[in-house]
Amino acid sequence: MLQTVAHSSSPVAGRPNAPAATIRRARPDDLDALETLEEATFDGDRISRRSFRALLASKSALVLVCEAPGGGPLFAYATLLFRTGTALARLYSIAVSRESSGQGIGRALLMRIEHEAYERERIAVRLEVRADNAPAIALYKGAGYRFIGTYQDYYADGAEALRFEKTLHGDHPAEGTVPFYAQTTDFTCGPSCLMMAMAKEMPNLSLDPVLEIRLWRESTTIFMMSGPGGCEPFGLAVAAHEFGLSAEIHVSAPGTLFLDGVRSAQKQGVMALAQEDFRRRAEGYGIPVVSKAFTLRDLKSAIAAGKTAIVLISGYQMFGKKVPHWVLAHGDDGRHIVIHDPWIAEERGESRADAANLPIPYATFDRIARFGKVGLRAAVFLGRR
Ligand SMILES: CC(C)(COP(=O)(O)OP(=O)(O)OC[C@H]1O[C@@H](n2cnc3c(N)ncnc32)[C@H](O)[C@@H]1OP(=O)(O)O)[C@@H](O)C(=O)NCCC(=O)NCCS
Secondary structure, X not given: OEEEOOOOOOOHHHOOOOOOOEEEEOOHHHHHHHHHHHHHHOOOOOOOXXXXXXXXXXXXXXXXXXXXXXXXXXXEEEEEEEOOOOOEEEEEEEEEOHXXXXXXXXXXXXXXXXXXXXXXXXXXXXXXXEOOOHHHHHHHHHOXXXXXXXXXXXXXXXXXXXXXEEEOOOOOOOOOOOOOOOOOXXXXXXXXXHHHHHHHHOOOOOOOHHHHHHHHHXXXXXXXXXXXXXXXXXXXXXXXXXXXXEEEEEEOOOOOOOOOOOOOHHHHHHHHHHHHHHHHHHHHHOOOEEOOOOOHHHHHHHHHOOOEEEEEEXXXXXXXXXXXXXXXXXEEOOOEEEEXXXXXXXXXXXXXXXXXXXXXXXXXXXXXXXXOOOOEXXXXXXXXX
């Protein structure tokens, strides 16, 4: 199917001197032109004809090409890879012919790539670029990509690769009305989510690290590794209730939670006692407990009813660390659960824009909203009391 980034009468990306262009999916009869373009634009590490053919045939790759409306020689292409089982897309290659460069085509292709990745339920695009490729680096930075690290000796001549990433928010980013708060310690994700849920119901509430630590002290039981621990659902629900919210606990496993990662029997004993205290208090407050895994439908109805949900997420799926992590689900756009992730990974160049109002495709959310070997599913649904 042909899809245009610009009508034949209008230039790419609105530049007055830019050619009108059509971006479409590459076909097998584009192989010659792709090969020619590749040879003319890259000095080394080229994609071979054979690889292009494989990319064109692969379900996990998308090759887009750029041509004049109505056809004609190709003057740009880009390749996007979708690894199964991840929420990421990888920009494998992008090139604009020398004659057509500097006219906004690279940027238009990149925007289209991001659109395609978002449509295929990806939450971010990653890429690698030679450290000495200033035009491409400027293109990516200008489009909002963050530097996330390097790969030494990545290219055939030993050159280093810079790695970039961009979180996708779609063409119409969700705004949402729930205030965002970024956790200031690595163990206060739960309380930070609770603060955001509280701020939705209490607009004058001031969100600061003092409240964050207070809520953490009131809802924590977990010893993790050697440092201070995170929170569990009963403690969060009790703290929410004490601050005037209505809370409903959903937890798929009976008994004491999060003992797996704790080696010391003494610590396990302390955790069990603290959790027993929270359970008794939750019961005393009449906080409903649903002892099974919540479904996406449960979550969607809660959000439709104006509630928010603090949801346990696999930190491994989110940022590669095997720790439990809490996020606040607060929106539903018909295809995505919109979350605030209180963790802003500053070391990876993330900013608030990467963590607030993040649209997570339903299937991805369903997959990552569980923790540990047994796939513990836990959430606290919160609303006005
Ligand atoms: C990198 C490349 C794709 C850019 O495509 P392009 O169509 O020329 O880029 P655009 O005209 O859309 O420009 C978009 C931005 O890219 C940057 N850019 C493009 N050409 C640049 C140059 N020669 N020097 C510095 N920055 C440049 C600028 O930030 C520009 O924004 P601006 O015009 O507002 O300053 C193109 O130069 C290319 O194909 N290079 C060879 C292949 C390659 O290196 N691919 C990337 C591999 S990771």
